[in-house]
Amino acid sequence: MNFETRTGPDFGDAAPQYPDATVPEWYRDAKLGFFVHWGLYSVPAWAPAHPPGGVPVEDAYGHHQYAEWYANTVRIAGSPTWRRHQQIYGTGTSYEDLADRWDAGGFDADAFVGELVGAGAKYVVPTTKHHDGFCLWDTATTGFSAARRGPRRDLIAEFHDATRRAGARFGVYYSGALDWHVSDFPPIESDTDLFRFRRHDEWFSRYSAAQLDELVERFSPDVLWNDIEWPDGGKGAADHGLAALLGRYFDKVPDGVINDRWGVPRHGYLTREYTHVGEVLDTPWESTRGLGYSFGYNQAEDAGHSLSGHALIRLLADVVSKNGNLLINVGPRADGSIPDLQLQAMRELGTWLRRDGGAVYGTRPWIRAFEETGAPRAYTTSPGAVHVIALDPSAGSIDLPAELSSGHARWADGTEVAVDQRADGRVDAIVPDALRGEAAVALTVTS
Known part of the structure; x- marks a missing residue:
């Protein structure tokens, strides 16, 4: 679902003036960020494992693949x-009762963030509050938080401090449209319900504004990532309106960046969730997805549901070639540990980026993202x-397009490129034997 065109209501001549939200160059250079979906939903840590081909549309919410939607799915009678x-x-146990069962004793913020940065992350975006309304920072707005229940720790402060120490940019995810803890609607069972069953009243608008103001004031986030929408x-x-909120944000963080899920006619970069983008987009955008089919940890998933290291590397290359960033998600267990399946793919990505990162970080799209024929490349x-x-x-060679056939070429490991001149005048770059088992390998051509 694309969110950038959802705007409203129409205020006419009384429409607020929004601050400029130009996407900064640091963000465009960063290319890779890590989402962290960790919250109360990590206690049950379960959703129906996504079957091949998905589920019928009419069952999508009753069989929701996102474990972080547990608080909604558990209210759909008869659902798995x-x-x-x-x-x-x-x-007799409600979802919210699980807050007191959440033990985050295994969480070491520096070690956790170290794995993300080691995997190549230039920015880290933990969920501060998902749709269940459970806040992971020490907020003055509610007692329904990790600081007062369960972990009894300010987890966002720990993430923030560790991320800054590691030299990465820090962002915050916030659920602006939905907060089931302070709402009284039926469960969401369709995309229509997603936008119908949410609050727009002044109290909730002020509540959301107060929470966002707290996050900005305390953490000066480089990325402000709102989900779904903002209350009308x-x-x-x-002063509690979004235009004023964003104005205060950019005053505090002049080179900050926002996404497109605000429901107003001003946004930063586009988001594409579990979506393949076919061509280069003119505007900066971000691809986001979990390593599996869920963002929150889903213990029902196995290797058949999760991206391998090879697939993750190729996904990053594809996204970057089309003017995008990749915000890949890690979903830790309730105790704060990263499951081995996710960790393996992350570490493979980090190893690849240490060799081939010059073809990723700080780059921009070329005149096209790929070729329709020949060995696949980005x-x-x-x-x-x-x-x-x-x-x-493993194809052994890659045919260079005419625009690059006369340049000087070198593989990312420093190996000079051996070439074969074809009868049609094109040049084949021969992949060294030592690199043929890799997920991908970058060839740099200079004039």
Whole structure:
């Protein structure tokens, strides 16, 4: 679902003036960020494992693939989550009761963030509050938080401090449209319900504004990542309105960046969630997805549901070639540990980026992202160079397009490129034997 065109209400001549939200160059250079979906939903850590081909549209919410949607799915009578919850916790235990069962004793923020930065992350975006309303920072707005229940720790402060120490940019995810803890609607069972069953009243608008103000004031986030929308009651010109909120944000963080999920006619970069983008987009955008089919940790998933290291590397190359950033998600267990399946793919990505990162970081799209024929590849460019990322090195060679056939070429490991001149005048770059088992390998061509 694309969110950038959802705007409203129409205030006419009384429409507020929004601050400029130009996407800064640091963000465009960063290319890779890590989402962290960790919250109360990590206690049950379960959703129906996504079957091949998905589920019918009419069952999408009753069989929701996102474990972080547990608080909604468990209220859909007869759903797999509803049945399992009763089996595990009994009929008298609500989702919110699980807050006191959350033990985050295994969480070491520096070690955790170290894995993300080691995997190549230039920015880290933990969820501060998902749709369940459970806040992971020490907020003055509610007692329904990790500081007062369960972990009894300010987890966002720990993430923030560790991320700054590691030299990465820090962002915050915030659920602006939905907060089931302070709402009284039926469960969401369709995309229509997603936008119908949410609050727009002044109290909730002020509540959301107060929480966002707290996050900005305390953490000066480089990325402000809002989910789904913003309450309509907070879209006017009042001091608690979004225009004023964003104005305060950019005053505090002049080179900050926002996404597109605000429901107003001003946004930063576009988001594409579990979506393949076919061509280069003119505007900066961000691809986001979990390593599996869920953002929150889903213990029902296995290797068949999760991206391998090879697939993750190729995904990053594809996204970057089309003017995008990749915000890949890690979903830790309740105790704060990263599951081995996710960790393995992350570490493979980090190893690849330490060799081939010059074809990723700080690059921009070339005149096209790929070729329709020949060995699969992705293109990026940096000053004075074009990078050809071979996405199937096992093919043994990659045919260089005419625009690059006369340049000087070198593989990312420093190996000079051996070439074969073809009868049609094109040049084949021969992949060294030592690189043919890699997920991808970058070839840099200079004039």
